[in-house]
Amino acid sequence: MDHDDKQEQVRRVVREWFQRIEEALPVAENNHRQENRMPRIEFTRVFTPGRCHGLRLLNWKVWCQRYSIDLELLLRILIRIYSFRRKPSRDPSVCTLGIPVAVVTGVTCRQRIEDELRKIFPNGENRQDRRDSVQLPVIKSIPYDNFSEMILRYGAEMKHRHQELGREPQQQRRNYRA
16 A cells, blocks of 8 residues: 555545534534524525535544543533533525634543543443443363463564564663662
8 A cells, every 4th residue: 555545545534524423413413503502494505614624533533442432422421511601603505613713633532531431431331332232252272281381381472483484583771760
């Protein structure tokens, strides 16, 4: 895979993520309006940040995967957190986030989202659901009689792997601190 293929793949991922944001933003906005007893609006156009912010907005994708939440919940949390800073569109038929991208993709925002998620899921149910969905294989028998035999076998396999790759295993350097 050469450089152009990788760039095209990144562009495709960013385009797909922008489409998901365009689908989820009106839903999150209407949920916010419903919580504040405001009438729901059928948006005719969704305004997303410029394409230059595509890689920044991929932070949301990482956060959704890390915290096992969907994009709509993430957007609802962002709208609730930054409701005092939002500048909605003047045109009521246009849906926009109304918050600078740098604000909603930074470290402080991630920390605030983590705090909100602790309030929403105090026992970590969102992460528990993710752990439940992954089925680990059951080990029916252990082929080694003792632990030292297993360690010797593992060391030999790792040495063999390094020889196949054509490099020597790196020696661990000592960390001297003054």
